[in-house]
Amino acid sequence: MKYALVTGGSRGLGKAVCLKLASMGMPVIINYQSNGEAAEGVKAEIEAMGGQAELMPFNVGKMEEVEAAMDKWQDAHPDDYIAYLVNNAGIRRDNVMFMMPEADWHDVINTSLNGFYYVTRRCLPKMMMRKHGGRIVNMASLSGLKGMPGQTNYSAAKAALIGATKALAQEVAPRAVTVNAVAPGFIETDMTKDLPQDELKQLVPMKRFGKAEEVADLVGFLVSDAASYITGEVISINGGLY
Numbered sequence: 001m002k003y004a005l006v007t008g009g010s011r012g013l014g015k016a017v018c019l020k021l022a023s024m025g026m027p028v029i030i031n032y033q034s035n036g037e038a039a040e041g042v043k044a045e046i047e048a049m050g051g052q053a054e055l056m057p058f059n060v061g062k063m064e065e066v067e068a069a070m071d072k073w074q075d076a077h078p079d080d081y082i083a084y085l086v087n088n089a090g091i092r093r094d095n096v097m098f099m100m101p102e103a104d105w106h107d108v109i110n111t112s113l114n115g116f117y118y119v120t121r122r123c124l125p126k127m128m129m130r131k132h133g134g135r136i137v138n139m140a141s142l143s144g145l146k147g148m149p150g151q152t153n154y155s156a157a158k159a160a161l162i163g164a165t166k167a168l169a170q171e172v173a174p175r176a177v178t179v180n181a182v183a184p185g186f187i188e189t190d191m192t193k194d195l196p197q198d199e200l201k202q203l204v205p206m207k208r209f210g211k212a213e214e215v216a217d218l219v220g221f222l223v224s225d226a227a228s229y230i231t232g233e234v235i236s237i238n239g240g241l242y
């Protein structure tokens with residue numbers, strides 16, 4: 001069976017993506033770091049709609065944890081593989097550069113960029129062997145395209161993820177695996193709840209923050225058969241804010 005793995009699937013964009021992929025008939029593996037209660041809630045929602053879901057907690061930024069969780073899953077699923085991977089887990093630790101603690105620089109890059117590397121590297125061999133059209137979608141950001149003041153760490157991590165998306169897309173295209181990135185602007189989730197929304201939405205041509213479900217619909221399209229010839233792309237979803 002072909003499974004979908006969504007990192008950071010317990011809340012926000014990842015949760016909406018889990019629900020979307022389940023609604024498309026995919027069995028979903030919900031990764032999260034620490035919020036088991038929220039992840040259980042996503043699993044219950046998927047099961048209530050007749051879908052199939054399982055939990056896979058690990059810190060995407062710790063290679064040993066990624067490897068151990070993947071080994072355990074593969075042992076329990078010898079005939080299955082992860083055909084759809086959404087690298088969504090990410091954190092913000094905003095600060096002006098001259099005051100940014102070293103830990104905040106490294107933690108943000110470790111989660112978004114090294115996390116992408118650890119999880120994707122592990123999923124690729126099976127995806128490339130099957131020739132059934134594997135799909136990888138990386139959650140980048142508008143910050144990675146234009147750079148945001150106060151977010152040098154986050155902008156660097158997301159810009160690097162975009163570079164990696166384009167390089168990997170060319171590597172694995174001969175195996176019918178597509179690799180794309182999604183670059184959201186301001187979306188209503190826990191990550192943005194401390195931002196002054198009334199002020200910031202005035203910057204958005206559509207005058208509102210996006211909804212997690214709107215991003216999930218885009219991810220759903222990118223993993224679908226309809227997107228089989230799209231690879232190495234970065235698709236913005238930002239209400240017109242560039």
Ligand code: NAP
Nearest residue numbers: 008010011012013033034035059060089090187189190191
């Ligand atoms: P969120 O509401 O803060 O949720 C973050 C999710 O990532 C949670 O499920 C969390 O798990 C998980 N996570 C965090 N660190 C992790 C780690 N080291 N290992 C595994 N899971 C981890 O964030 P969001 O707004 O949904 O953002 C999701 C992605 O979209 C991020 O990559 C973010 O950079 C990107 N993005 C968001 C926006 C926006 O406006 N919201 C805009 C552009 C890009 P726990 O529940 O266990 O903590």
